[in-house]
Amino acid sequence: MTKILQRNLYREVADRIGDLIEHGELLPGERISEKQLCDRFGVSRTPLREALKVLATEGLIELLPNRGARVVRLTLKNVKDTYDLMAALEGLSGELACQYISDAEIAAIRQLHDTMLEHYRNRDLMPYFQVNRQIHESILAASNNDVLQEMYSNLSQRIKRVRYSKKMTERYWSQAVKDHENMMAALEKRDSQLLGQILRDHLCNKIEVATLAGVIDTEDDKSAANS
């Protein structure tokens, strides 16, 4: 069943602006000029403004009445809140996955898991992260809960721009791998409660937040961000 992907102009524009934010071409707190983006994308203001409203709903930008739009300025608390939420969603995905996942899907995740261990042994950080991500996505997909997946995806979008390849300390890395060993065991036993618990406690996200402390604003103030 291939999903119908609707390609409206406004959705296209919204995605493009999302990319600009993710890649840092539009900076946090930066005022977004409608005219400038219209020229850049070659569209009129109508679909562009629709895109801005959608992006505001998705939490990537904020609209100030009569004063335009600006990229949301992520605070440390904001990112921490988001990660707490994502951890809870991952926990739920684990619980549900245990109920619905097929033997074949478990086998596929076991494959990924073993591959990840190989990358860990070789200390190949990037491939490790990539496979790690695939594992979590596979569990999420197996949860059989569309609403959950939609919400997780939205949260993921919001913080994409501050996710980066952090330098794992050996200690945290080995702990993360141990977590994954336990996850794999719980999944193969289909122990939903246990898998849920492990995923909620999985410290991967917590490390990221700690590392981010140096990267983004620590203040929570909403005061004007001048361009």
Add this chain to the structure above:
Amino acid sequence: MTKILQRNLYREVADRIGDLIEHGELLPGERISEKQLCDRFGVSRTPLREALKVLATEGLIELLPNRGARVVRLTLKNVKDTYDLMAALEGLSGELACQYISDAEIAAIRQLHDTMLEHYRNRDLMPYFQVNRQIHESILAASNNDVLQEMYSNLSQRIKRVRYSKKMTERYWSQAVKDHENMMAALEKRDSQLLGQILRDHLCNKIEVATLAGVIDTEDDKSAANS
């Protein structure tokens, strides 16, 4: 019906359309006529179409390219998925609340709790539900996590139109009250793990889903819904 002549027109219109959906004036699967709503609200198509796009992002309606918008048709699975998610979010709210809640806030919730028990003893269903809701909202507010609250609010919006005063069986009702006794105890001990667990397992939502089975479509098909 008062016409709209206000600021943030698109947001106002979106809320009004949300109300129409909630109160059943716009039915699931029903085609939404732009012109009709424009006349009704006394606005042009521009803010109305912006509102439609926002509502689609919020999951209340769906847009079919070149074929207009329609109210999302909630399936039993869809509602169940949403409730599963909300239960997980409530669990997280409980965990976090234990960390951040003040003694005064706990006392206030204790007050609500006792009031609720009184309503239970008198079998006053409506007041019981109302106070029950306040308790859950208070815990959510105490979680100190804005992203969580925003997301919970969105999910709540989506299923508002199928929430109704269901007839509780005595058995389920007494169990729900017992759950609340345990919640209150866990909160007063600030036992975050326990409170989280109780809230996740709290069967209030599960009853609702069971009851809803007779009200909404059981089929999951996406086939055309004619007006």
Add this chain to the structure above:
DNA sequence: AAAAGTAATTATGAATTCAATATTCCTTTG
């Protein structure tokens, strides 16, 4: 020179207009 007030400019909010796609209704044909 600094501050305040005001005109000029620019940007945003919303309505209207133009273009493309879908739907309806009527005619035609087997």
Add this chain to the structure above:
DNA sequence: CAAAGGAATATTGAATTCATAATTACTTTT
């Protein structure tokens, strides 16, 4: 009479235009 085809109509998608609020630049005053 049913089905197919096509013109007429209605609806949606997007650009443009008009109105209003905000910003800037400039003048005036102290």
